[in-house]
Amino acid sequence: MQSNITPQLAIQALLSWGADRNQAISLLLAGELDRFLPIEVKVSDLRDVLVRVMSQQLSLDDLELWANMLEARDEFDITEIEGEIYALANAEQMGELSQEKVQQLLDLLD
Numbered sequence: 076m077q078s079n080i081t082p083q084l085a086i087q088a089l090l091s092w093g094a095d096r097n098q099a100i101s102l103l104l105a106g107e108l109d110r111f112l113p114i115e116v117k118v119s120d121l122r123d124v125l126v127r128v129m130s131q132q133l134s135l136d137d138l139e140l141w142a143n144m145l146e147a148r149d150e151f152d153i154t155e156i157e158g159e160i161y162a163l164a165n166a167e168q169m170g171e172l173s174q175e176k177v178q179q180l181l182d183l184l185d
Contacts, residue, residue, distance in 0.1 A: 082108055089151075090120045092133060092141040103150060113152040116145055118184060121156045125181045128174075135172045138163060159184075 080088070085099035085108060093099075102108055124141060127133045133141075142163035145151045153160050159180060162169045170176070 082111060086111055086114055089114065089144075090116060092124055092127070092137060100144075103148075108150070112150050114150055115152045115155070116160075117155055121159055122181065122184050125177050125184070128177050129181065135174075135177070138177070139166060139172055 080095050080098045080102065082102065084095060085102045087093065088095040088099040089103065108114070124133065124138065128135065128138050142160050145153050146160050146164040162180075163172065166172050
């Protein structure tokens, strides 16, 4: 599969859940990002995604999908934000996601 996204841009797209995320996922699944693994996910990455949700650049569904991907894939080191990712990825156990909950999480991160 030919891609016009570099590995570095692909990693950034995955961490920020950016516009090129589908191409980035394809590169990840094809093993083309293996030399960069594990990809460390930081509090700043979480904060950036949450801010994008609050500004409605990303939907709550996008946020949940992003968190599920990070939680499910061994390629990502989520140690720094493991609890937050678990809460976002498991709405059925942690309660439905809402703008208010996203704002509360942002407040806790600051």
